[in-house]
Amino acid sequence: MKNNQWKRIVLKVGSALIAPERKGCSSRYLLHIAKFILQCRDQGIEVILVSSGSVAAGSHFFGNLENPSLAIKKAMAAAGQNEMMAAWDRFFDFPSAQILLTHGDLRDKERYDSVRETMFALLDNGILPIVNENDVVTTDELKVGDNDNLSAMVAAAADADSLIICSDIDGLYNKNPHTNTDAKLIKQVHNIDQSIYDMAGGAHSSVGTGGMKTKIEAAEKATSHGLSTYIINGFKESSFEQLILGNNPGTIFSPYDSPMKEDLHWMTHTAKAQGELVIEDGFDYPFDENSEQLTSNEISEVHGEFAVGDTILVRSEDGKHLAKAEANYSSCLLNFIATHDEEGDEFQHHTGPIISDKNIAYLDNSHEEAHK
Structure with a gap:
């Protein structure tokens, strides 16, 4: 789906783009992402931003500990969430809204529907929803665990047209490009099967938690709901320049021809x-x-x-x-x-x-x- 056909997109941005050096938020990579959001809105395209980074943004308040305890990580998230929201706000001349979720909010149908209604109300009033997992209150039982899968759940809940997931490489390769010079970028995936998962490697970033495998999982959730899903290099400004022109700068995953019905998609991919x-x-x-x-x-x-x-x-x-x-x-x-x-x-x-x-x-x- 080209950008001039988009009505609503979900953009997922990872921790390494927010706080690349774990010294608080940096505008180094956020500037061109914010520009893309502005361009989309200028074209009448609604945007929901799923932004990781609260722990990375808040870690410098605690001396950038090598192996912080769970309680300290939650404290980092609490301190960093304000900084992260402020970092995004300074790029925009329109309001944004913070939405903090746990898996418990999404797997309960009544709360899931409430989240949907809130996002729709924000979009109807020109407010940018910024979504993150609520790390302060999550437990093993309640957490999604990575914002790639969270972004797919949010995209399905929001009835978006496309999901765009930022990575540290150009897209899905047939083998790990960090260790194989002959790795080839796969421009389009029509069907996500085991061979696609076999190509997915682990996380390379020291900041983020989501590797390529979680991005493929997210793509499977999103495409089954009828969304085109992109994995792009979020560190390159050219990725967003190509997207706004309607081109594919990375890997695009084609949506199901016959998407799952809303309730069945929720039960399959969101309900626990x-x-x-x-x-x-x-x-x-x-x-x-x-x-x-x-x-x-x-x-x-x-x-x-x-x-x-x-x-x-x-x-x-x-x-x-x-x-x-x-x-x-x-x-x-x-x-x-x-x-x-x-x-x-x-x-x-x-x-x-x-x-x-x-x-x-x-x-x-x-x-x-x-x-x-």
Whole structure:
């Protein structure tokens, strides 16, 4: 999708661009990124900025420790977030708004919808949303972990046209360009499969946390929602000059021809399974209103704790992940039924399907068409 067809984009900028020397924020690379944002807005293109950098921006307040504790990292994020927002604000003559998120905000459907509504209200009033993970309050349970994947979740929530992810190299290469002089840039990817992931290396920046693998994960999330996704070199001003001209300066990932529906995309790529059901081998799925429905008789194991309405993982006894779905019953009740055959038969006579047949995201490739 060329820039003159964009209506709304999400731009992800990493820590190494914000605070390249961990001495606070620097305008060294931000100036040409800000210019690109201004040019987009001048063309009527709405922009949402996903900006890492709060920890890197705040680290100098704590002596740039080599191995800071988790508590110190959270304090760095708290101190650096203000500095990062101020750094962006000084480039613009229009207002911006800070949106701090955790995975807990996105995987809860009510809060996810609230985030959507807030972003739309900001955009409708000409305000630039600047999104970051809320490092101060995140835990292992609540964190996304990298802003590449966060940017894809935000792009899907915002109904954007394109996601642009800044990297420290020109795009996806067939091999690591830092160690292979014959590495070739892949200009376009039509289908993200295992061979694409095999090309992705680790993170090379001492500041950022997202390597190429997380960028491919983000591209897979975004393209399945119908977004064109770019990986570009954010350190080069020419990358943004080419983008604004409608050219591809890096790697573009083509969107699905038939994108996932909003609710199924959220369940597949954003919602986190609160538990899992193991079903007996041989059960003929998919589990929907047009085929055999999953009942208590097919459950062999129940793992985790979940309530009615929570997202759960359904897998086979051989370990294959089959689907994510909305639970119609709690783990407590299903655990009881799974271990009491006689009560299970009685339960089956008086209840409906174990999972909702309306919100099912299939994870097995053989049912790929079911959620496109």
